[in-house]
Amino acid sequence: MSAHESKYTPANPVLRWVEDRLPILGFAKSTLVDYPTPKNLNYWWTFGAILAFMLGVQIVTGIVLAMHYTPEASLAFDSVEAIKRDVVGGRIIQAVHSTGASMFFFAVYIHIFRGLYFGSYKAPREILWILGVIIFLLMMATAFFGYVLPWGQMSFWAAAVITNIFAAIPIIGDPILQLLRGGFAVDNPTLNRFFSLHYLLPFIIAAVVFLHIWALHVPGNNNPIGVEVKSERDTVPFHPYYTMKDFFAVVVFCIPFAWFAFFAPDILGHPDNYIQANPLVTPPHIVPEWYFLPFYAILRAIDFNFILDSKLLGVIAFGGSILILFFLPWLDTAKVRSGTFRPAFKWFYWLFAVNFLLLMWYGAQTPDMKVVGPFTVADVSKLSVAYYFLYFIVILPLLSRFEKPRPLPNSISEPVLGKPAQATT
């Protein structure tokens, strides 16, 4: 978004008149058309555009659903059903929104893990990364508020359990809990404020996305070999090369999205959410949506007291597992960005990825289920939690000091040791 350097002069006199007063066309041209982009970005890089697309989908379908939804405890469940049954095309719009949340999170996890592998968080892109973590946090909050709105059993108990996390804070925990819920328990006031926040947050996300893209355009994109752009030969203009590549990726992404939305809209949800909220009955298995499972597993794995009591400790681990991402640029100080050239890092990285999926799986199981021999989910998930934190706090800092990276190519365009730098398609 280096708009100030733009010397764009439209040919059309009306546009020129506008441009003289508000240089918005030059701004758009320099950020979306001329922006020099490394020519070796692979398909993992298209997930940025996919995420922008998904944010748009969720906002548009969300606004439509809000036209028909009633945020009142006795009417909310039936109003969601009325959307599915009576509103013209409502079943599909609702399905796109609810499966859209899953697709959105799927894409954001790919985007985050791409950044982790290719070192996209390293200088000079620390603020870009931090803004990304903020977006992720806002997404989690938005998804949680949204999940409460249908006011089914899972909605209600998710609201009860998650707000209860704040009760772990010493002394001020209980007053905060009542403040968040607007009552002694989750009830109509909670639903009302969650609806308000669910409507608000996506626009805040959009604003932070704007900053995220701004912070991207200052240093420019990272790329699969992690060597900075050295000359114009290393880049192509964003349009049409990446607009069309991203567009293609978005269309492909829509195929599984449509598959779920049209043919299996409820398969990612939980049947209990088709039972209207009942504050007197807890469902037998409370499971969050799949995209929260790794963090839910971390929260639940801490079932022992250690200086602090287990509840507070679990909450600290839960919060810490996300907050630690803010410090990542200063934990991994290795000079080489891309994991491709870091032989030892690769192993720990993939172990981290598998460990994350394991945590996801643990999150869906009952804690007393046996996994290996006499060891239960509660036992083995402690190992996974330990590795999750060790990766950031111990492994990455040590690797930065002791790992010997493979030789880097001179530039994106120049092959190293006679091999082509990276396939471009």
Next chain:
Amino acid sequence: MATESNLAHDDTPNAGRRDFLYVATTAVGIVGVGAVVWPLINQMNPDASVLALSSTEFDLSGVEEGASVTIKWRGSPVFVRHRTQKEIDEARAVPMSDLKDPQTDEARVVAGHEQWLIMVALCTHLGCIPVGESGEYDGWFCPCHGSQYDTSGRIRKGPAPTNLIVPPYKFLSDTVVQIG
């Protein structure tokens, strides 16, 4: 989504040549955008539960001669007036040439049930509810902009363009009417 017009901008050596691939992709893209936009607009139309409420039954036996009641049909008020013989005679004595929107009184009621005048209670000007048994013509007077209707609900004076609308209705028996 990116805009289709982007595709027109092409910096291949063949730029400017009408390229089948780009034209086809743009066309398919436009169809796609249309197919997405239309349902998002169409959802604002009345939903199935609203459309289903298209008829209302009403029992007339409680309405005395000279009285009128207002009932709700499709979310709007409807006047049901039990007219006196004087009102009917008045309405039928008006020459067509005096009317802004000429229509006989007979055409506005059901033969055999002339005493019952059933009309959507919204002024045809801008939709306020006219006040009954008032105005210069003994009919209805709209307080918003001064439209005056006679005892048959026909516009006689003021800005309203047409007579008060008679909804579709039928008598199920002598005392029960179904509107809609």
Next chain:
Amino acid sequence: MIKITTIFAAALIGLGLAAPVTAQEAGHTEAAKQHWSFAGIFGTYDQNQLQRGFQVFREVCASCHSARLLAFRNLAEEGGPAFSEGQVKELAAQYEVSDVTVAGGKRKALPADHWPSPFATELDARDANGGAFPPDMSVLAKARSIEDGFPGWVFNYFTTYAEGGPDYIHALLNAYSEEVPAGVTNSDGTPFTLPEGKYFNAVFPSNSIGMPPPLSDGQIEYAAAADGTTVPLTVEQYSKDVSAFLMWVAEPHLDNTKSAGFKVLAFLLLFAALMYLVKQRLWRKVH
């Protein structure tokens, strides 16, 4: 392209990790999957079956269970039992609904009205049913399911298995036995005893259910189908028909949604192919 495929394969596996797993108790039977006409991406409802299922619902279930989201007009909709408008009007007129705007507070139902509930409040329902509350049937078929262990749930994403509800309801209706079978235990291993006023059901989670066996062979004489289809008058048949009907009540636009889905998928595949060619042509000279 290979990379993209890998991504989505990985994604589907990743998403699959969310499926919960259930524990098994002695004497407890898991519901078996049935063949349903509406299963899979090509499945559609069988109109005759929905009409029969409606008859079972109306004559048996509806005397205790409500279905407050079901409107009479729904029964005439395409993709459902699709009775004629006239039939639905006639049917509705046989029921009374509350309406505060009419004298007496009751009037004959119209097609726009919702299915009247057999009990005014949950308390009334419990009083009449020995303390048990017959759940509302509007979305019951989606509020119940059977659970698949690994790797079943991975395949479910590809087969779009969404018939856990009807599978469960069908199994439950066929899992009654008059005597508690030998060897049944509670989840903690102690011998199972049936509480007073309850019935043994091998599929119901606690094995002791408040609902007496609702169906018996020959209980309902099905109205003749328009195309002359005849079916056996057995509990098995009744329970399949009513499960299918309840699935329709819970998901009335299933047929429509699927046919829209085919158009969308066909469009996306075509568009993706074109976009791929566009992208390839643009990138051809960049190396």
